[in-house]
Amino acid sequence: MKPLRITGRFDAMPPPADWREQLAMLAGGKPRRISLWTELGLYGALSCMAQAGEACLPPGAALWLGSRRGTHVATVSVIAQLRDELPMPLSFLQTQPSQSLAILGAQLGWVGSACFVAGGSPAALLQLATARMGEAGVLLGWVDDMDGGSSHWLRLYPEAGDGGRAASEPNAAHPMVDGIWSDLGAGRVKC
Amino acid sequence: MKPVYLADFGLACSLGRGKPEVLAGLRQRSQPVATRHLPGMMGGDFPYHAIPGSAGDWNERARELVRRVSEEAGGGLIRNSPLFIATSSFDIGAAERGEADIAYDLFAAKVADWLAWTGPVHVISTACTSSLNALLAAHALLASGEVEDALVLGIELDNRLTLAGFAALQLLSTTTSQPFGLHRDGLVLGEAVAALRLTTGAASRWRLLGGAHVVDGTQPTGATPSAVVAMHRQALAAAGLGAGEIDLIKVQAAGSPVNDGVEAQGLREVYADMPPLVSLKASVGHAMGASGAVELALLACCLDADAAWPACRDALDEALGVTLATVRPEGVRRVMATILGFGGSHASVVLERT
Numbered sequence: 330m331k332p333l334r335i336t337g338r339f340d341a342m343p344p345p346a347d348w349r350e351q352l353a354m355l356a357g358g359k360p361r362r363i364s365l366w367t368e369l370g371l372y373g374a375l376s377c378m379a380q381a382g383e384a385c386l387p388p389g390a391a392l393w394l395g396s397r398r399g400t401h402v403a404t405v406s407v408i409a410q411l412r413d414e415l416p417m418p419l420s421f422l423q424t425q426p427s428q429s430l431a432i433l434g435a436q437l438g439w440v441g442s443a444c445f446v447a448g449g450s451p452a453a454l455l456q457l458a459t460a461r462m463g464e465a466g467v468l469l470g471w472v473d474d475m476d477g478g479s480s481h482w483l484r485l486y487p488e489a490g491d492g493g494r495a496a497s498e499p500n501a502a503h504p505m506v507d508g509i510w511s512d513l514g515a516g517r518v519k520c
Numbered sequence: 521m522k523p524v525y526l527a528d529f530g531l532a533c534s535l536g537r538g539k540p541e542v543l544a545g546l547r548q549r550s551q552p553v554a555t556r557h558l559p560g561m562m563g564g565d566f567p568y569h570a571i572p573g574s575a576g577d578w579n580e581r582a583r584e585l586v587r588r589v590s591e592e593a594g595g596g597l598i599r600n601s602p603l604f605i606a607t608s609s610f611d612i613g614a615a616e617r618g619e620a621d622i623a624y625d626l627f628a629a630k631v632a633d634w635l636a637w638t639g640p641v642h643v644i645s646t647a648c649t650s651s652l653n654a655l656l657a658a659h660a661l662l663a664s665g666e667v668e669d670a671l672v673l674g675i676e677l678d679n680r681l682t683l684a685g686f687a688a689l690q691l692l693s694t695t696t697s698q699p700f701g702l703h704r705d706g707l708v709l710g711e712a713v714a715a716l717r718l719t720t721g722a723a724s725r726w727r728l729l730g731g732a733h734v735v736d737g738t739q740p741t742g743a744t745p746s747a748v749v750a751m752h753r754q755a756l757a758a759a760g761l762g763a764g765e766i767d768l769i770k771v772q773a774a775g776s777p778v779n780d781g782v783e784a785q786g787l788r789e790v791y792a793d794m795p796p797l798v799s800l801k802a803s804v805g806h807a808m809g810a811s812g813a814v815e816l817a818l819l820a821c822c823l824d825a826d827a828a829w830p831a832c833r834d835a836l837d838e839a840l841g842v843t844l845a846t847v848r849p850e851g852v853r854r855v856m857a858t859i860l861g862f863g864g865s866h867a868s869v870v871l872e873r874t
Contacts, residue, residue, distance in 0.1 A: 392735075397624065399645075404622050404681070408615060411680050414560035421685030425608065427647040427863030428740055434864070435737030440747060443735040443865075444653050447610070447643040448624030457642060460660035 331459050336466075337381025337484030339373050340508060343477030348372055355379060356436055362419055364403050366474040367429040370394060373480030374433055374470055381484040385438045389465035392433060392443035395454035397473050399447055400424050437468075451481070451509045462487055471509055481509050521663045526726040526871065527719040530592025531817040532585050533712040533804040534569035538592055543821055546803060546828040553696070553708070553805075558684050566683060566692050569710025569805030578614040582677055583634045585713045590635050590673065593715035598669040600639045604658050605631055606650035606674045607643065608809035608862075613679035631675070648861025649733065650674070651812030652869055655716065656731050659869075662720050663730075672716040674813030682808060683709055689741060691776065697806070699773035699799035700780050700842060701834040707774045710805025714813035723874055726820060729854075730758035731869030743772075743779050743860040748786025751866040755856060756790075759870035766795045766870070767852045768845070770819050772860040773799035774806045779860060784840035795856075796845035798822075803830045812859045812867065823852055823873075 341348065352368065353359040355375040360368060378386065386392065403423035407416045422428045430443040442461075446454050451471045458467045466486035473479050530538065534553070535545030554570040557563070571585065590596070595603075610627045614620035620627075628641045644654040651674040658670040676682075686692050686709060693706035718728065732754030736747035756763060769787070773780050787794065800815045807814050821827055829848040836843055858868040 399624060401622055404612065404615075407681055407685070408612070408622075411559075411616070411684055415558060415562050415684045415688040416681075418685075418688045421681070421688055422740065422862070424681065424685070425647050425862055426645050427608075427649075427735075427861070427865055430646065430735055431737035431740040431863040431865075433737070434735050435740075440734060440736045440750070442733040443646070444657065444733070445645050447645045448628055449642060453640065453642060456666075457657050457661070460664050460666065461656065 331462060332488035333459065333485045334488045335483055335485055337377045339377035339380050339482045341373060342479035342481070344369065344372060344480060363432055364400070364423045365478065366400060366402065366472060367432055369474055369478045369480045370429055370433060370470060370472040371436055373472060373482045374468060375436065377468065377482035377484055378437065383484065386468055387465040388439065388441055389463050390441060391458065391461060391467045392430060392441065393446065393454055393458040393467055394430060394470045394472065395446040395449065395451060396471065397448060398475055399426050402474060483510065522665055522720040524659050524662045524728045525719055525724040526728055527717045527724050528594045529714065529716045529817040529820060530589040531712065531714040531814050532571050532589050533807065533814050534571060534710050535804060536572065537588060539821055542818065543827055546830060556683055558687050562687060564694070566687060566694060567696065567708045568683065569708060570678065571711050578617055578619050582611065586631060586634050586673065586675065589713045589715045590671065593671065593717040595635060595671045595715055595717060598671060598717065599635065599637050601669040601671065602639050602658065602661060602667055603632065603637050603641045604654035604670060604672045605641065605643045606654035606672060606809050606813060607676060608645055608647045608650055609676055609679050609682050612681050613677050616680055645809065646865050647863050648808050648811055649859050649865040649867035650809035652731065652859050652867035653733055655812065655869055656733060658718055659728055659730060662718055668721050669717070669719045672718065672813055674712065674714045674810030676807045676810035677711045677713070693775060697775040697801045698834040699775055699801050699832060700784065700836050700840055700844060701775060702837045703834065704775040704777055704780060704837070707776060708805045710807045712804060712807035712810040712814035714810055714817045716813055716816060725874060727872045727874050729760065729870040729872050731755045731867065732758055733865070733867040736864040739864050741862055743782045743866060744864065745782050745785045747864065747866045748783055749789050751868050752786065752790040755868040755870055761854065761870065763791050764793060766854050766856050768849055768855045769795055769797050770815060770855065770857040771797050771799050772858055774801045781840060783860060784842045788841055794842060796849040797842060798830065798845050799832065800830055802832060816857050819855065819857060822848065
């Protein structure tokens, strides 16, 4: 597995009471017509990018998102609607995790490769993400909306190669790799 | 980077269960299409490409199909390798009937149990491009040498949520799927299960050269010309090929009034000399998360020398500036296979005949 460098990290479990206000500031406005799960993802991704000191995700970077429950709430709601009527279009779209990838990409001003992994573990998500990682690295998130919500994000670059920023400007502000990312493996990740 | 081969595959779709039935179904030309009824003002009867010859308990049917398709692909030979499940609807069909709880890990565990799978299981869900993204993820792991074998399993089975969601978005045809058709009026959905067994262990007939996935969130329910162009160019670069080296493109062309035009526009921009194009949507419908896997498997079937060719029977829209191959092109060596989908998702993979 490729060695990695973390240039940004953000963890909220649960997010602070004013997280929606923080999200509105980061996003330049209050996001509308998106699910709580997507909101939490957006909040964490934008916070992580800010922590990494990057305004935009570069085109060659990849976005990987994982979740234990993902769109569960939206899916249960739409199945209930289906007994008598078609779902509202936006309600249906909220059952599709790929919509969150699209919303994240649009908010980050980015067009590129993005993938959602349903269930499993953060370590497995990282393995898949880094197997295809290019010099622009990955933005990696693990988001859930139950138990008060959680949003965990890492901005990662390959440690070797000519990634420029990754090699020359590591961000030392984030803590050690721990919490849900504790399985990432000592010796592989540099802070 | 190790070369990655498509060792074998299995499929079940509206044409039949397994390669012999599917090929026989393709030769019949006229595909029986089922109907699904949806409630409400915007509901009604919609055509649906159902897998024939089964009914009853959702889980029992799914288990039988998944086992059959995996065995046809040789999945039993690599049970301790990674399994990539690609789906947009998981087991929602069972949940609608009260036969399952909606939980990703329970679904993954259920499928693994059906297959007696002992290796790691990854569930990829990027709507219509799920299978191609699973294929790209598996390709990366194999090419890096981290693993030697993997099974990509596309699963999309009968459920009301997907059909109703598409109906609510007014994306469905009430007649037939007409790829690049003059009178195209929407998609016809279908169900499918398909398995693609990948290996670096031994060369086989098809090599997976790589591919690309491009998400453009500006159009969350459709394709954009710039993303179609970027997807093709990135896939060509990943495969180390130029546009002139592609012998056949399996297009999305699901019969969407808008998306078919966007795709055609992107194709014209990338390919100065347009290679032959083929769409499989009229044969099997659009199987959402399983579409990439089932269409790749069906395409491999179609490119066998004595197989039928899924020729288009409808009048094409000449304004699109593209056409579909009416017979199997000769000497096809390199194939681009594309799926466009929800979430502004555009995915393509390139295969080469060895």
